[in-house]
Amino acid sequence: VSKIFSAGLDITEMSGKSNEHYAAFWRAVQEMWLKLYGSNMVTIAAINGSSPAGGCLMALCCDYRIMADNPKFAIGLNETQLGIVAPFWFKDTMINTIGNRATELSLQLGQMYPAPEALKFGLVDKLVPEDKVQSAAAAAMSQWLSVPDHARQLTKSMMRKPAIDRLVKQREADINNFVSFISKDSIQKSLQIYMDRLKQKK
Numbered sequence: 001v002s003k004i005f006s007a008g009l010d011i012t013e014m015s016g017k018s019n020e021h022y023a024a025f026w027r028a029v030q031e032m033w034l035k036l037y038g039s040n041m042v043t044i045a046a047i048n049g050s051s052p053a054g055g056c057l058m059a060l061c062c063d064y065r066i067m068a069d070n071p072k073f074a075i076g077l078n079e080t081q082l083g084i085v086a087p088f089w090f091k092d093t094m095i096n097t098i099g100n101r102a103t104e105l106s107l108q109l110g111q112m113y114p115a116p117e118a119l120k121f122g123l124v125d126k127l128v129p130e131d132k133v134q135s136a137a138a139a140a141m142s143q144w145l146s147v148p149d150h151a152r153q154l155t156k157s158m159m160r161k162p163a164i165d166r167l168v169k170q171r172e173a174d175i176n177n178f179v180s181f182i183s184k185d186s187i188q189k190s191l192q193i194y195m196d197r198l199k200q201k202k
């Protein structure tokens with residue numbers, strides 16, 4: 001879809017469903033993160049539009065981020081704006097990219113950064129004109145693939161393993177936390193208000 005890299009997690013999967021549904025949904029989200037953040041392959045995000053919350057997380061999981069140079073496109077972990085909380089592993093992924101202080105600001109305010117600010121903040125690595133995102137990503141991929149694979153893979157694993165091990169250890173507790181948090185009436189209400197606002201915006 002043009003204008004959108006990813007709209008993040010499907011909010012309809014987190015509202016008005018059973019606890020069993022929430023648990024299965026969250027396990028799948030964890031699985032996505034474990035596979036992508038833990039991948040030993042080179043991963044380059046070609047960010048061709050806005051990328052809130054889970055969309056930002058997917059981009060942050062990649063080794064390198066190239067974004068379309070359009071201030072209308074924004075990226076960030078905006079969970080607090082929905083009345084929800086970025087889980088610790090979303091937070092760890094952001095800290096590993098932009099550092100602790102910038103992450104704290106970003107997460108508490110639920111900030112979405114327009115592309116030029118995202119570059120300043122280090123959330124993305126490069127801006128290119130909209131029609132050059134794919135070719136710039138292909139060029140970056142060639143550069144990354146020219147590094148000896150075993151050395152690059154071991155380095156990537158050394159950088160990311162502590163965060164990955166943390167979730168693996170606490171996986172079931174994290175699912176239980178998610179289910180009890182998301183099923184609260186107050187949280188369901190916040191999500192509903194956010195969805196209503198999205199629809200009114202049209």
Ligand SMILES: CCCCCCCC/C=C\C/C=C/C(=O)SCCNC(=O)CCNC(=O)[C@H](O)C(C)(C)COP(=O)(O)OP(=O)(O)OC[C@H]1O[C@@H](n2cnc3c(N)ncnc32)[C@H](O)[C@@H]1OP(=O)(O)O
Pocket residue numbers: 003004006007008009010011012050052053054055078079082084085086087177178181182195198199202
């Ligand atoms: C104590 C600790 C406990 C820990 C507990 C952890 C809890 C944490 C839980 C979850 C983490 C959440 C992660 C997420 O990713 S939440 C999702 C965040 N996403 C957003 O906020 C995106 C919102 N959408 C937008 O900003 C815009 O829609 C857009 C920029 C993506 C696209 O804009 P535009 O092109 O103008 O399209 P529309 O706004 O008109 O949208 C079209 C259509 O799609 C619906 N929609 C949009 N985004 C979502 C979404 N994420 N999920 C479901 N549906 C979405 C929108 O409502 C429209 O629907 P329609 O009216 O029926 O056509």
